[in-house]
Amino acid sequence: MTLKTILGAATALGLALAAPAFAQDPTKVGFIYVGPVGDHGWSYTHDQGRLAVEAEFGDAVETTYIENVAEGPDAERVITQMALGGADIIFATSFGYGPEMNNVAARFPDIKFEHATGYMQEQPNISLYNARFYEGRAVIGHIAGKMTETNKVGYIASFPIPEVIMGINAAYLAAKAVNPDVEFSIIWAYSWYDPAQEAAAAEALIEQGADIIMQHTDSTAPLTVAQDAGVMGFGQASDMSGFAPDSHLTGIVDVWAPYYIDRVKAVMDGTWEPVNVWHGIDEGMVGFAPFNDKIPAELVAEAEGMIAAIADGSFHPFTGPINRQDGTPWLAEGEVADDGTLLGMDFYVEGITSEIPN
Amino acid sequence: MILGSIQPAVLIAALMVAATPILLAAIGELVVEKAGVLNLGVEGMMILGAVAGFIVAVQTGNATLGFIGAAVAGGLLALLFALLTQVLMANQVASGLALTLFGLGLSALLGQSYVGISPPRTPKLDLGPLSDIPFVGRAFFSHDALVYVAIAIVIGVWWFLKYSRAGLILRAVGENHDAAHGLGYHVKRVRALAIVFGGACAGLGGAYLSLIRVPQWTEGMTAGAGWIALALVVFASWRPFRALAGAYLFGGIVVLQLNLQAAGVKIPVEYLSMSPYLITIIVLVFISSGKARGSLNAPGSLNRPFHASG
Numbered sequence: 001m002t003l004k005t006i007l008g009a010a011t012a013l014g015l016a017l018a019a020p021a022f023a024q025d026p027t028k029v030g031f032i033y034v035g036p037v038g039d040h041g042w043s044y045t046h047d048q049g050r051l052a053v054e055a056e057f058g059d060a061v062e063t064t065y066i067e068n069v070a071e072g073p074d075a076e077r078v079i080t081q082m083a084l085g086g087a088d089i090i091f092a093t094s095f096g097y098g099p100e101m102n103n104v105a106a107r108f109p110d111i112k113f114e115h116a117t118g119y120m121q122e123q124p125n126i127s128l129y130n131a132r133f134y135e136g137r138a139v140i141g142h143i144a145g146k147m148t149e150t151n152k153v154g155y156i157a158s159f160p161i162p163e164v165i166m167g168i169n170a171a172y173l174a175a176k177a178v179n180p181d182v183e184f185s186i187i188w189a190y191s192w193y194d195p196a197q198e199a200a201a202a203e204a205l206i207e208q209g210a211d212i213i214m215q216h217t218d219s220t221a222p223l224t225v226a227q228d229a230g231v232m233g234f235g236q237a238s239d240m241s242g243f244a245p246d247s248h249l250t251g252i253v254d255v256w257a258p259y260y261i262d263r264v265k266a267v268m269d270g271t272w273e274p275v276n277v278w279h280g281i282d283e284g285m286v287g288f289a290p291f292n293d294k295i296p297a298e299l300v301a302e303a304e305g306m307i308a309a310i311a312d313g314s315f316h317p318f319t320g321p322i323n324r325q326d327g328t329p330w331l332a333e334g335e336v337a338d339d340g341t342l343l344g345m346d347f348y349v350e351g352i353t354s355e356i357p358n
Numbered sequence: 359m360i361l362g363s364i365q366p367a368v369l370i371a372a373l374m375v376a377a378t379p380i381l382l383a384a385i386g387e388l389v390v391e392k393a394g395v396l397n398l399g400v401e402g403m404m405i406l407g408a409v410a411g412f413i414v415a416v417q418t419g420n421a422t423l424g425f426i427g428a429a430v431a432g433g434l435l436a437l438l439f440a441l442l443t444q445v446l447m448a449n450q451v452a453s454g455l456a457l458t459l460f461g462l463g464l465s466a467l468l469g470q471s472y473v474g475i476s477p478p479r480t481p482k483l484d485l486g487p488l489s490d491i492p493f494v495g496r497a498f499f500s501h502d503a504l505v506y507v508a509i510a511i512v513i514g515v516w517w518f519l520k521y522s523r524a525g526l527i528l529r530a531v532g533e534n535h536d537a538a539h540g541l542g543y544h545v546k547r548v549r550a551l552a553i554v555f556g557g558a559c560a561g562l563g564g565a566y567l568s569l570i571r572v573p574q575w576t577e578g579m580t581a582g583a584g585w586i587a588l589a590l591v592v593f594a595s596w597r598p599f600r601a602l603a604g605a606y607l608f609g610g611i612v613v614l615q616l617n618l619q620a621a622g623v624k625i626p627v628e629y630l631s632m633s634p635y636l637i638t639i640i641v642l643v644f645i646s647s648g649k650a651r652g653s654l655n656a657p658g659s660l661n662r663p664f665h666a667s668g
Contacts, residue, residue: 036466036577038473068578154620187619188627194581195572200376200613204620207368219579221572224476242474243574354619357628 027268029053030087031065032078034094035193041218041237042192042254043067046093046116048238049256056261060268071096079104083111089267091116091260094192095161102126112272114263116256117163119343124274129259132280133163134170134342135310136252136288137214138317139303140234143249144212145175145182146299147232154205155186156198156215156222160356162345164216169349170317171214176351185210186354195221206231212249223248232294239289249295250303253287278339282311318342323350364617369610370497372617374505377609379404379563379571379580381508383587384594384601385515386559391591392519393552394532394659398454399439400560401584402461407432407561408568409465412477412575415565421480425504425565432561433554435461440550443663450661462578472575480504480570504566509602511559516598528552532657535664545664560584586634593637595655608634 031050033043050063064085069078075097082090083104089112092101098120105113105123113126121128144153153175157164168186175182185208187201194217202213202222206229213233215222220243226233227244235241235251259279266272279285288307291300309315320331325348331337348356383400390397410431415424439457442448480502488499519525530538531548539545567583568575586608594600615630 038466038470038577040473040576185620185622187616190628190632191581193578195574195576195579196376196379196567196581196583197612197616199572200372201616201620203372204613204616207365207372207617208620210620219572219576220474220574221576224572224574243476354622355624357626 026060026062027057027089027264028085028087029061029063029264030082030085030090031063032069032075032082032090032092032094032097033065033067034069034071034096035218036067037065039193039218040220040240040243043093043218045237045254046091046256049260052257053260053264057264057268061264069094069097073100076100076103080107083108087111089114089264089272091263092118095163112263112267121274121276127263127274128276130278131254131285132278133252133254133286134166134317135280136286137167137170138174138310139288139306140214140250140252141171141174142178142306143295143299143303144171144214144234145177145179146302147249147295148175148179148182148212150209150211151179151181151183152208152210153182153184153212153214154202154208154210155184156201156205156213156217157186157188158192158217159190160188160358162343165348165356166342166345167216168352169345172352173322173349174317184352184354186352188357189217191217193218195219198222199225202226202233203229220244232292235289241289241292246292246294248289249292251289253289255285255287258284278343280310281307282313324348325350325352364621367493367496369613369617371500373606373610373613374498374501375571375609376613377605378505378508379566380583380587380590380608381602381605382504382511382563382566383560383584384590384605385508385512385598386556386563387587388591388594388596388598388601389515389519389528389559390552390556391660392532392596392657393528393549394535394657394662394664395443395549395553396450396454396661397436397439397457397553397556398451398588399435399457399461399584400556400587401580401582402458403432403435403557403560404461404564404567404584404587405465405578405580406435406461407564408579409469409472409564409575410561411565412472412568413468415477415569416472416475419478421478421569424477424569425562428561428565428569429558430561432564433558436553436557436560437550439557440553444546444550444553447663447665450663458584466577469575469577473577475575477569477573477575479573502570504562504570507562512598512602519598529657532659535659535662539664539666545666549664560587563587589637592656596657597655608637 035043037043037047054063069075091114093116095117098118101115102120102122105126115128117130118128172184189197189201198217198219199221202225211231213222213226215236220240223233223244226247232247232249237254241248316336318337320335321333322331324330383404387400407428411424411428414427415421442453443450483503485499489495527543531545535545590604593604618625619627
C-alpha cells in the first residue's frame with residue numbers, strides 16, 4: 001500500500017515535470033463534471049463536447065474526465081489532482097467550482113483553466129464561458145404560452161442563482177406576451193439532479209393544474225411523469241424526446257463541442273488567451289431538440305422565426321418595457337437588458353406571483 | 359388554511375409513495391443493526407437493486423421478476439459485506455463505505471445500455487370497492503403492491519423481533535455477542551443472514567425508485583436515499599413502527615414542501631427542503647456519541663466485531 005502510494009506520487013510528479021519538456025506529446029485535456037455522464041442532461045452534453053474534441057484531434061489529444069464532483073471544497077482536491085496528472089487545459093463545468101478553480105489556477109500558472117457558467121476570473125490563466133440559455137428559455141416559453149390549456153405552467157427550478165432566475169423570467173415574459181392569462185408555479189428542488197425529487201415535484205405541479213412542465217434540473221424524470229400524466233414538457237440540456245415521445249415538445253440543447261475544439265486548438269497552437277464569452281443561439285452554443293408533431297405548424301414557424309430573430313440580433317428576450325415584480329420599472333420602452341444585470345439577476349419580473357427564496 | 363388548494367388525500371397518497379423506498383431500506387438495515395452490525399453500504403445496495411431490478415424487468419418484461427431480481431442483487435452485494443466483515447473481520451464502517459462506492463460504480467457500469475428505456479409498468483393493486491371509498495380510497499387504497507409489501511415487511515419484522523424465538527436470538531446476538539456465543543448460538547451465521555436480509559430490502563427499495571417512482575434508470579438515481587434510511591434507523595431508535603412513522607414523516611416533509619411550493623404558499627422552503635438532512639445530521643451526531651447510546655436503545659454490540667476466541 002505504502003509502496004503503491006509512493007509510486008503513484010512519483011508518477012504524478014514525473015508527469016508534472018515532464019509535461020513542458022515534451023510539447024509534441026498529446027495535449028492533455030481534463031474535464032470535471034458535477035453529475036454523472038449518464039444523466040442525459042448537463043454533464044452528458046459536456047461529455048459529448050469532450051468526445052467531439054477526441055474525434056477532431058484523434059491521437060493529438062488525450063482526454064480524461066471525473067464525474068460526480070461535488071461543488072465546494074472537495075473540487076479543489078480533484079482539480080489539483082488533475083493538474084498534477086499533467087493536464088494542459090482543464091474544463092470545470094459547474095457554477096460552484098469558482099473559488100476552488102481560482103485557487104488551483106494560482107498554483108499552476110502554466111495550465112489553462114476554463115470555467116463554465118462561472119464569474120470569478122482572478123487569475124490570468126482562467127477563462128469563463130457560458131451559454132445564453134435565456135434565449136432558448138424565451139423560445140420554449142413562447143411555445144408554452146401558446147400550448148397551455150389550463151394557463152398554468154409548472155417550473156422545476158434548481159437553486160435560486162441568477163442563471164436560473166434569468167431563465168424563469170425569460171420564459172415567463174415570452175409566455176405572457178402570447179397568453180396574458182398564463183401563470184407560473186415554481187418549485188425549487190434545491191438540487192441539480194435528484195430524479196425522485198424531480199418526479200415528485202412534477203407530480204405536485206400537475207396536481208395543481210399545470211399542463212406544461214418546464215425544468216431547470218438535469219434528470220429526465222419530470223418528462224417521464226409528464227408522459228404518464230398526459231401533459232407536456234420540455235427537455236433540458238440534451239434531446240430528451242426518447243424519454244417521453246408524446247410529451248416532449250422540444251428542449252434547449254447545449255452545444256459545447258465547437259467551443260471545446262476551438263479552445264483545445266488554441267492550446268495546441270500556443271495562442272490560448274483568457275476569454276470571458278457568453279454565446280447564444282447565434283454562435284450555436286444554444287440549440288433545440290426537434291419540435292414535436294403536436295405543435296401546430298404555425299407555432300413551429302413562429303418559434304423558428306423567433307430563433308432567427310434572436311440569432312440575428314433583431315430581437316432580445318429582455319426588451320422593455322419590463323417592470324420588476326414589485327412594480328418598479330426596470331427597462332424602459334425599447335430598452336434592452338445589459339449583460340451585467342442579467343448575470344446578477346436576483347429579482348422576478350412583474351406578474352410572477354411567488355417569491356424567490358433567500 | 360395553509361394547505362391552500364392541496365387536497366389532503368392526494369398528499370397522503372403521495373407521501374406514502376415517497377416514503378416507500380427509504381422505508382424498505384430502513385427496515386432492512388434495522389434488522390442488520392439489531393444483529394449488531396452497522397452496514398453503511400445501504401446506498402450502494404439500493405442503487406444496485408435499482409439497476410438490477412430495472413435490467414431484469416426490461417429483459418423479462420415483468421416488473422415482479424424485476425423486484426425479485428433487485429432483492430437478489432441487493433442480497434448478493436450484502437453477502438460480500440458479510441464475507442468481508444464476518445469472515446475476514448474487516449472494519450464494518452470502512453467496508454460499508456466501500457460497498458456504497460462499489461455499488462454506485464458497478465450500477466453505472468451495468469446500467470450503461472439501459473439509459474433511456476422505459477421499464478414495463480407495475481399495475482396498481484386493484485383493491486376493488488376499497489379504492490372507491492371517498493378520501494380514504496384515494497389516500498390509502500390506490501397504490502401499487504410494493505407500498506403494502508413494505509408495510510407488511512415492517513409488521514413482519516416487528517413480530518419476528520418481538521415474538522419469535524429466532525428474533526430473540528438475533529436480538530441477543532446484537533445486544534451481547536459474547537453471551538450469545540456462550541449459549542451456543544452461531545453469532546456469525548445469524549449476522550450474515552441479517553445482513554443478506556438487509557441487502558434484499560435495500561435492493562427492493564432501490565428498484566422501487568427505478569421501476570415505479572421515476573420510472574427509469576439513471577446513474578446515481580438514489581441520490582442519497584440510502585443515507586436517509588440509515589439515519590431513519592437511529593431516528594426510530596431501532597423500533598420497526600417508529601421506522602414506519604419516521605419514513606412517512608421524512609417522505610411527508612419532502613412531498614409537503616413540494617406541494618406547498620406548487621400551490622404558491624409562501625413558506626421558507628429552503629428550511630423545509632433541508633430539514634430531512636438536518637435531522638439526519640443531528641441523529642448521526644447522537645449515534646456517534648457514546649453517552650446517548652443507551653438512552654437511544656442502540657443494540658449493545660452494534661459495530662463491534664465478533665471473534666470466537668475473544
